[in-house]
Amino acid sequence: MSESKPKKTFSRRKFIIRSAVGVGVLLGTGYFTRPLWRRSLADMANSMEPSYLGDTETPQLWFEVTADNQVILHSPKVEMGQGTFTGLAQIAADELEVDMRQMKVVNAATATGNIDGLSTGGSNSISGLWQPLRELAATMREMLKNEAARILETDAAALTVREGVVSGNGQSLSYGDIVKAVKEWTVPNTPPLKDVNSYQFVGKPIPRIDLHDKVAGAPIFGMDATMPDMLYGAVVRPSSIGATYASADASRAEKMPGVVKVVKEKDFVGVVARSYLEAENAKNAIEVTWDTGKNWQSEDIEEMIKVGKGEPFVIQKEGRAKRILDNEEGVVRAEYRSPIGAHAQLEPNGALAFVDGDRATVMISTQVVKITRGEVAARLGLDEENVNIIPTYLGGGFGRRLHTPNAMQAAVLSRAVGKPVKCFFNRQEEFQNDTFRPPTHHVLRAKLLENGLIEAIEHHVSSGDVMFGSPLFPAIAQPILGADAGAWRGGMIQYGKVPNFRAVSWRVKLPFATSWWRSLGLLANTFAIESFMDELAVKAGKDPVQFRLDQIQDDEAGRRLKEVIKAAAQKAGWKDGVQNGRAMGFAASTDANTPCAQVAEVSIEDGQIRVHKVTCAIDPGLAVNPDQVRAQCEGAIIMGLSASMYEKMTVKDSQLTPTLYGPYRMALMKDAPREIDVVILENAEAPGAVGEPPLGPIGAAVANAVFRLTGRRLREMPLEL
């Protein structure tokens, strides 16, 4: 599965010098990647090779050197908590030869030209930029050294750089001094990169660079954005499945205090007022007529999501699994289910937009900067170049901000009043208009050999769409993949020594929006497959850890998977059985080339499942920041517990409920394991995925422990006794 990757390099070396803005000088570059849609889709969907898709034509601003010798990195990947800014700063600082204290990272506004054509997601921000960012930083360092050599009248090779100061010939110049002195830059060939082992910052647990702002309550999020003369908008959003806007009577709203204007569009109605509350109150007074359709209930959805219905697509096939398993004698069969999941990120979606003549500026928490820009430009009839999207820090992403029509709505409201307008969802609207994690149904079948190993195994998953139907994924690309790779992520059989295996994805189009939710199908698919593996191990009378190890193939991916399984079992002191009222449960998965294994230590207290400790072994390859790898594992484990044990949306009379935290039960402090032990293996040279892979095993690990405690096999999330 993992082959050596072709090295990405500059296809043309051309730095573009920008005019001075504020302090310092802007340096930019056109960085050329493989601009193939097909290649990228395959990256995202199948091999999970790191993805980054930069613009191929226009110059891009990457680094800004300030007069006081700071380097500002304009990141095309946004910071939504995953620690990317810190990792990127470490990578850049090492090649640039500056100290971490000199590095700043900001979200690249689209006006910089530094626009990732894909998204921030798929756990590929660090891995995708690992090579290009090092090459850019190294090239920039050499440019600065070359100019320093010219100024100091010496040979560049004789110069040394330390903390952004170039020294040689008995003199020193800071990067800030150099950029001030240079008018014409010469761009060298991409220099050789440093030996990874020589890096000072990469590989170290450097504190996050955004810690201070985040503990001080600095106004860094989309919700916090302001502009002079800003007004507040509110948009009436549908509250039920299938409802589309028909018409509105706003006569009462128009007369309400603070109202500036009611804005009626063909597809929505909104209001602009002087304050948030006045806009909200006026919105509630608008009487909207909705076109509605069928009256949906949860049972209808469950009926739709059923293996055997919808469009099947074989995603994996080895040997004659179907034939063997269709002869039902001796076949073990089990069904699993997962519910509709909400993103429930804490910062509501929103945007601050200012449309000024033929130009627009939008400040927004978005994971899809380029799509957001395209949607705003298209709606307003503006050139994309005249729309500047300024991404802010995200108050949680998790895939929710891959869909940002709110930017367009804020822009429409702004244009209607000629002033900046900030407009965001309330919490009820967030839940009602989420792009949910689709519910799933799984059928697993297997037959064991006499020696207890698996002769044939098959996984069927029925799921609502994840990638398909997303603006991130053009409809024309669907035939390339055939099946929704988001839905079947994690759905393939990873036990390559099994002679016969097969996986089938059943596509169902649901009547409400389903889409990307951190780790996509991994959560549900791993829950189903790894629970079933445990069932098989129990049936075979084997230790579930050894049962897995015995059936993993010996290629590189298999070796890495076996290593994390062994490491997790060893660190946890794995024992199969109940001790002192506690039992361990085991599960493992590989996602985006990152294998991860987890052991959950569980007891039953007052009839409730209590997870005391989780041991997690992960191999993301080179860990740029081990502390942030750890943080991602800890967070993913608890978020995965939350989704596996508590969370569930239901449909009643076409209403998606609940619409509030609390009723939408999520893990709280009291539910978090008191101990989380993370073991990081680094059995690959380059950094790989971290943010999502550790969500895979946790649900099955807990359910497998519950089986040992109670003899009951919980095959439906959320896990309930």
Added chain:
Amino acid sequence: MKISFHINGGAQSVAVDGNTPLLWVIRDMLDLKGTKFGCGKAACGACTIHVDGMAVRSCSYPAKFAEGKNITTIEGLSAGEELHPVQQAWIEEAVPQCGYCQPGFMMATAALLEKAPNPTDQDIDDNIVNICRCATYYRMRKAIHRAAEIKNANS
């Protein structure tokens, strides 16, 4: 109506409908953006502030009740340049991920430490019930214990 109170040590007066949740007075009239809007229903705790030292969810606290009160927000938690022990501990343990909910958690924790200088794990479970979607609870618990240590060492 005119409402007068002290916020982060300074006297403040605003003219606003008395039923306006204090959250919006703080965020939009006083431009203190550290207090967050998460749900507007007193469910998530992102808007937690102190009113006369008690943890209060400002989205459900009408501005009129602030009359004459002492309000503290995350911006006023620190004493000038020196961060509050809770903030120091949050940095030491590298708690925040996205960071959006963290001011609310820190305010709730600061209130807890005033009442329970050495909180047990049970105290933490019972009193700190805000929501963090990045699920940073594991580090938060460590940071709460650490904050208690720092605070007790200082006093």
Added chain:
Amino acid sequence: MKKAYLFYTLFLAAGMALAYASSQPQDGEGITPPPGGEEPEDALQAFDKMMAVLTHKRCVNCHPAGGRPRQGEDSHYHNFNVQRGADGHGLPALRCGTCHQRENNDYSGVPGAPEWSLAPLSMKWEGLSRVEIARSILDPARNGGRTLEETVHHLTEHELVLWAWEPGVDANGRPREKPPVPKDEYIKAVKVWAEAGAPIPEE
């Protein structure tokens, strides 16, 4: 406050014979004439009316049997594992007042009234029959040492009790369910029942 105090004084002075006070509306709608020739309500009918209220979730949710309040029309445990605490006003840093103020909040849907708190554990009603509740409210060992008069006062004049008829809206803006008996009828029933010597039927 002043009005309530006045009623209390009158009430003590005139004892339970003062049926006049029982018909006073508590929400300032004006004075209605005394019942005059009306026949006094049958005490057991009054008991039924009173108990229809006291066993309603608006009352029982805050008279729970354990350390956790209940909430909502289905009387589920209060979200977020909210607890009674030592004084019935919550835990040290998670007081009732962290979310509940002295009046309902229509924006958040969080209910509120003065002294928003749980009844002490001795006054638990959750899981009790009507008769058991009645015994409990008459038992000074369990009702906070109240005399019958004081109990009647609590049941008919305490703002937190009377909140049940002004329960506001929930988080979705939907009005909360009120007890099945109108407030003035309930107040009258309590007084009629008490006046008749607070008889508890056999059940």
